[in-house]
Amino acid sequence: AQRVTQPEKLLSVFKGAPVELKCNYSYSGSPELFWYVQYSRQRLQLLLRHISRESIKGFTADLNKGETSFHLKKPFAQEEDSAMYYCALPTGGGNKLTFGTGTQLKVEL
């Protein structure tokens, strides 16, 4: 079955520290993976997708097929990065997405 796992419910880091939000997937074939972010009281929005290999707000994510991972990284956390982060995987055709359980990132001063 196609599945996304985010093992950490909460990740607390200090401002300026590196951040790594973990995401592991189970998928047969070549997956297209996404990271979505939900800031407090705001809607869910796309942060980045692996096929575009872009860096948004300093975040990057590399698809590691050997480890079946798509971890989200940022070298220096900022206070405004505090949010809920979801890893997502297309499943079942028709552009459906399966979301991980999410990781709450808290950046402390």
Add this chain to the structure above:
Amino acid sequence: GAVVSQHPSRVICKSGTSVKIECRSLDFQATTMFWYRQFPKQSLMLMATSNEGSKATYEQGVEKDKFLINHASLTLSTLTVTSAHPEDSSFYICSAFSGTGTTQGQFFGPGTRLTVL
């Protein structure tokens, strides 16, 4: 671009009544929209896929007679929670899929908080 709106943002109703939630893609056409349910501090759970001009596709365990979905145009999908009960209280989120243009993917509405008394 790729803005999705939902109406209402918040609704409180009595048990046994029906509630309609609208999802609109404001600046693009969406042949496919999705309806999710999100419980407090939990992930989004896909309820159904709304297809313009055809019947919605429901996920396993979601009652199609309880959660009626209509996708009458390329910019509007509605979710009607029929005979609502307190256990239906939740945060309902829609998304619209854009497969063309420079912005592609699922774009999410702000959500609707339903409270059933």
